[in-house]
Amino acid sequence: MISFFLNVYEYDVNQFLTFLQNHECSTELTKTQVRRFIQYQLGISNQKPRSMNRKISCLQSFTKYSILEKYLKHDFMTGIETLKTNDELLVYMKLPDLQ
Template identity: 60%
Template sequence: MRFTTLLNFLPDHGCSICLNEITKTQVPRFIQYLLGSLKQKSRSANRKISSLKSFTKYCLKEHYHANDFTHGIESPKTDDKLPVYMTLKDLKQLFGYLERS
């Protein structure tokens, strides 16, 4: 993930871009910003959230910062698309063929 979206969001909303100053309350606001203002699909937002969580875990492991501001943050639910097997027109053609056979 390119963090430019997050780095643009934070100062635009009166927040610091310093890792140690990012709080847990800013992450849900960022998610709302992705889904609302930027009109991103929930799958795209989930990918960004996942990368942010991975980045945060890496920074904790390497001691770049001390607080996990993504802990407990849940990703937005995605719409599971049902597969479309056949259209009504296709079904009519199939049954018509079967009746003739």
């Protein structure tokens, strides 16, 4: 189970890095680039808000780790918030309906 989460985490970070390379972003990471990535994912890639929130959370964790390990000097995720989602509760069938 842990390897699944690590693979998803790695996938999300690689997706962001690929976006930066494909859009010729500078080596200095900024909030603007993250916002462009989010817009790209929601628009062209048609990502759902929940999936995008996972990517945002992943990038926030990646940034915190990178700062802690001194790979980065500043937090480029500051001010980036998760998206609002439609938090509808699932409707379960009741036993009489199932019968």
